[in-house]
Amino acid sequence: MDEKGRALSETVWTRLDRKAGAIVELTIRQLRHRISTWVVFGVGMLLMVMLLAFYIDSIRDDFDSIDNDGDSEDPDGDGYPIGQENKYGTDNYNKFSYPGYPHFIFENDIDWNDQPRTHTGNHTWVNVVGYFTPTWINYDPPIWDQWSETVAWNDVEVCSDENSDFDSNLRWGTACKFDNGTYQMYGIGFIAEGTLEVPDGYSASWGRLTDYVEIDPDPASMYIDEDDIDWDFKLGTSSQGFDDDGDCLKIGWIDSQGNPIQENMDQNRNGIPCDVIWTVNDLGEIISISADSSVDEDPDDSKFLGESSHRTFIIGTGKIAFVMILGLFLPLFLALGLIRDETENGTLHYLLSKPIHRAEFILYRLLGYLTLVGTFVFIMVFMMSLVTSVIGPGDDLIRLGDFPVWLGIAFATILVLAAYGAVFNTLGLISPKYGVYICIIFGVWEFLMGLFTITIPNATIPVLSVSHWGIQMIDAVVLIVWPDTLQYQEMSSAFNLETGISFFWHPPVHTLQTGNPVVALIVSIVLLLVVTILMIGMSQAVFRNQEIM
Amino acid sequence: MSVDAVIPTVLMENTSKWYDQVIGLNDVSLAIDGGVTGILGLNGAGKSTLFKLLMGRLKPSQGSVRLFGIDPWKDTSPYRRIGYVSESERLYDWMTAQDFVSTLARLHGMTREEANERAEHVLRFVGLHDVRHKEIGKYSKGMRQRVKIAHALVHDPDLLILDEPLHGCDPIARTSIMNVIRELGSQGKTVLVSSHILEEIERITEQIVILHNGRLLALGNLHAIRGLLDKHPHRIMLTTDEPRKLASAFISEKPIYGVRFPDDGKLEIQTNNLSEAHSVLPRVIVESKIAVTSIDNPDDNLESLLGYLVGGDT
Numbered sequence: 123m124d125e126k127g128r129a130l131s132e133t134v135w136t137r138l139d140r141k142a143g144a145i146v147e148l149t150i151r152q153l154r155h156r157i158s159t160w161v162v163f164g165v166g167m168l169l170m171v172m173l174l175a176f177y178i179d180s181i182r183d184d185f186d187s188i189d190n191d192g193d194s195e196d197p198d199g200d201g202y203p204i205g206q207e208n209k210y211g212t213d214n215y216n217k218f219s220y221p222g223y224p225h226f227i228f229e230n231d232i233d234w235n236d237q238p239r240t241h242t243g244n245h246t247w248v249n250v251v252g253y254f255t256p257t258w259i260n261y262d263p264p265i266w267d268q269w270s271e272t273v274a275w276n277d278v279e280v281c282s283d284e285n286s287d288f289d290s291n292l293r294w295g296t297a298c299k300f301d302n303g304t305y306q307m308y309g310i311g312f313i314a315e316g317t318l319e320v321p322d323g324y325s326a327s328w329g330r331l332t333d334y335v336e337i338d339p340d341p342a343s344m345y346i347d348e349d350d351i352d353w354d355f356k357l358g359t360s361s362q363g364f365d366d367d368g369d370c371l372k373i374g375w376i377d378s379q380g381n382p383i384q385e386n387m388d389q390n391r392n393g394i395p396c397d398v399i400w401t402v403n404d405l406g407e408i409i410s411i412s413a414d415s416s417v418d419e420d421p422d423d424s425k426f427l428g429e430s431s432h433r434t435f436i437i438g439t440g441k442i443a444f445v446m447i448l449g450l451f452l453p454l455f456l457a458l459g460l461i462r463d464e465t466e467n468g469t470l471h472y473l474l475s476k477p478i479h480r481a482e483f484i485l486y487r488l489l490g491y492l493t494l495v496g497t498f499v500f501i502m503v504f505m506m507s508l509v510t511s512v513i514g515p516g517d518d519l520i521r522l523g524d525f526p527v528w529l530g531i532a533f534a535t536i537l538v539l540a541a542y543g544a545v546f547n548t549l550g551l552i553s554p555k556y557g558v559y560i561c562i563i564f565g566v567w568e569f570l571m572g573l574f575t576i577t578i579p580n581a582t583i584p585v586l587s588v589s590h591w592g593i594q595m596i597d598a599v600v601l602i603v604w605p606d607t608l609q610y611q612e613m614s615s616a617f618n619l620e621t622g623i624s625f626f627w628h629p630p631v632h633t634l635q636t637g638n639p640v641v642a643l644i645v646s647i648v649l650l651l652v653v654t655i656l657m658i659g660m661s662q663a664v665f666r667n668q669e670i671m
Numbered sequence: 672m673s674v675d676a677v678i679p680t681v682l683m684e685n686t687s688k689w690y691d692q693v694i695g696l697n698d699v700s701l702a703i704d705g706g707v708t709g710i711l712g713l714n715g716a717g718k719s720t721l722f723k724l725l726m727g728r729l730k731p732s733q734g735s736v737r738l739f740g741i742d743p744w745k746d747t748s749p750y751r752r753i754g755y756v757s758e759s760e761r762l763y764d765w766m767t768a769q770d771f772v773s774t775l776a777r778l779h780g781m782t783r784e785e786a787n788e789r790a791e792h793v794l795r796f797v798g799l800h801d802v803r804h805k806e807i808g809k810y811s812k813g814m815r816q817r818v819k820i821a822h823a824l825v826h827d828p829d830l831l832i833l834d835e836p837l838h839g840c841d842p843i844a845r846t847s848i849m850n851v852i853r854e855l856g857s858q859g860k861t862v863l864v865s866s867h868i869l870e871e872i873e874r875i876t877e878q879i880v881i882l883h884n885g886r887l888l889a890l891g892n893l894h895a896i897r898g899l900l901d902k903h904p905h906r907i908m909l910t911t912d913e914p915r916k917l918a919s920a921f922i923s924e925k926p927i928y929g930v931r932f933p934d935d936g937k938l939e940i941q942t943n944n945l946s947e948a949h950s951v952l953p954r955v956i957v958e959s960k961i962a963v964t965s966i967d968n969p970d971d972n973l974e975s976l977l978g979y980l981v982g983g984d985t
Binding site for chain 2: 140141143144145147148151152155467468469471472473474475476477478479667669670671
């Protein structure tokens with residue numbers, strides 16, 4: 123800038139500084155000298171501090187890993203987590219059934235009408251009904267939960283004559299011994315070598331019991347966050363996701379009989395077992411996610427839950443605490459009386475006996491108010507953004523990526539404050555006596571419309587409110603700064619991970635059919651400015667014709 | 672200069688202002704230019720209404736108001752040349768006088784530095800220079816009144832309007848404010864100052880406008896109006912230890928036609944030529960060698976003047 127230019131700009135600046143600066147300055151100082159200003163600032167600050175405390179206390183805690191699929195638990199107390207028991211086909215709710223425990227491997231049986239009805243061998247016999255003449259007996263069989271009743275070999279009663287057949291007197295699971303060394307078995311399991319004779323109409327099975335293998339229990343932590351969402355979204359392929367922990371593919375898994383498991387592993391029916399389908403629209407945004415069961419089902423919480431809870435907190439704070447609460451209460455206390463209070467205090471004439479147009483005066487008054495509340499909002503936003511971005515999830519020391527969102531929240535709040543300030547000032551001018559009541563009714567309407575906008579973003583009626591457009595601005599800024607928020611939202615429903623992000627955030631609606639968040643942002647800004655300007659114009663028209671007694 | 676000579680500073684033509692059914696100002700026409708003019712009237716006579724019309728705070732119901740030829744309701748440009756001290760006693764108590772005056776000076780388009788300089792200057796002029804950095808809330812009534820005057824003077828206006836500037840001030844403040852007003856008048860500025868106390872105005876100016884019930888009752892030189900009044904029965908109240916002895920000394924004097932003893936230690940002398948009575952008064956008292964502690968003119972007030980002017984009893 124040359125000398126002349128600098129001189130010119132200095133002139134323009136000092137000219138502006140004179141009247142506007144004087145009134146803006148006076149307004150700020152006046153507001154600063156009112157107790158109500160500090161009360162409302164104090165309450166606003168308290169709200170933010172409480173939100174931060176809530177954030178630090180609960181959301182930060184939730185970043186600890188969560189066992190989303192519950193497979194790290196050990197309900198039967200056998201020391202093996204569910205995830206590990208599933209691999210070995212053992213019973214999650216039976217403490218005598220755990221990995222490494224012997225399996226019975228079936229070899230053959232004599233059914234009720236099979237021929238011949240005798241069999242000789244060294245076996246593990248189960249559910250035996252018949253006469254067994256042993257040559258060798260394993261008197262100390264391993265503990266196995268699927269034994270039918272077994273024999274107390276050293277204390278078997280002697281069979282009486284009446285026991286010669288299986289008609290009536292024998293109970294299931296009992297045995298007796300004849301003098302010749304033959305045992306009569308009724309529903310018994312045991313390990314022995316010898317000859318079994320099964321009477322017609324009865325049955326017995328035999329096979330082999332695997333050896334007991336000592337398998338170390340896995341630590342529970344192995345089954346927490348063990349199947350993360352596979353983030354690296356690749357354009358052009360809809361099949362994403364990988365079964366990191368193998369609990370969908372189940373390779374090498376056996377059932378309780380020791381047989382390999384065969385299951386349908388393609389619930390989303392894309393021909394690829396154990397994957398996740400990510401559907402993308404033209405803009406590259408993920409619009410739906412469909413996962414095969416047990417794929418990506420236990421993601422890294424600090425990555426998903428942490429991140430999306432963090433975003434939910436910022437979005438919720440921006441919409442409710444900043445736009446709806448600060449947005450309404452600051453102007454109610456600070457803007458309503460911008461002109462009215464001067465009239466009531468009898469000090470307006472000092473200002474209006476100067477060569478300044480009343481219309482100009484209103485504008486500068488509002489500017490003064492906006493400077494003060496704007497500064498307050500920036501301080502609050504700075505405080506919130508600093509704390510949350512330092513302790514928020516992620517490996518970086520500070521989440522720099524959050525700041526543009528916070529900045530967007532600050533601007534949305536300030537535009538809303540300008541619009542409400544202009545509205546409330548006008549109402550205070552039109553009806554000094556009842557203006558405050560009209561403002562409260564208006565405030566309730568705005569608050570309800572804000573809530574409507576959050577829950578049902580494409581409802582029509584909230585379009586008639588200021589808060590709707592402020593909230594829309596935040597929705598748009600979020601999508602611009604964090605385009606993957608859509609993905610988080612879809613993931614939360616696809617993987618059943620409720621974080622509130624689907625409640626607090628929706629893609630912006632007013633994109634003029636382009637789907638582009640920048641359009642929604644511009645539309646919202648323009649509408650908020652139009653409301654502000656219209657309201658200022660209205661107050662100017664009212665004030666110009668008002669007699670000051 | 673030539674423009675100002677043709678267009679009077681203040682011009683009202685058939686101006687009326689009524690609030691619903693109540694008449695504030697009724698068909699007033701006047702032109703004021705140069706020097707100090709006192710606007711006299713009882714409470715509710717229309718003084719403040721007149722000033723509010725001039726300051727564009729009210730819109731005339733009928734007729735027109737012009738300041739330097741411009742309608743103040745529509746255009747704020749005359750205020751560049753006007754200073755206004757309202758009757759309202761409210762101020763920004765949390766501000767210092769320096770802040771208050773310089774902030775308002777900036778509304779005249781002065782830079783911060785100019786405004787500060789000018790504020791200091793006018794605060795010195797009204798005698799508040801030493802306390803200019805104190806909060807206005809801590810000021811006495813007279814000091815507050817002077818802050819208001821200072822703010823009105825900060826841009827060196829051609830027309831100064833003061834609504835009851837002496838109201839509620841103690842005698843010292845009164846004197847210093849009167850001196851300020853006289854000083855401004857002698858600088859050739861047009862000053863309008865309202866009061867409901869005749870004596871106050873008399874000490875400041877001879878040019879007066881009398882309002883009564885919203886009407887313009889008299890306009891002109893106070894002495895001329897006063898002279899008319901002098902020819903009417905008047906009372907002079909003297910306080911002395913020997914009222915009866917003093918009465919005998921007065922009774923032979925020509926302008927005095929009666930005496931009365933309304934109270935212990937009081938002598939009331941009656942005259943129909945006030946100025947002549949006042950001229951003999953000192954001589955008689957000196958010659959009688961009787962100590963007189965006070966002399967009071969209970970009839971020398973606006974009520975009596977108005978009573979005379981409207982021709983009724985007050």
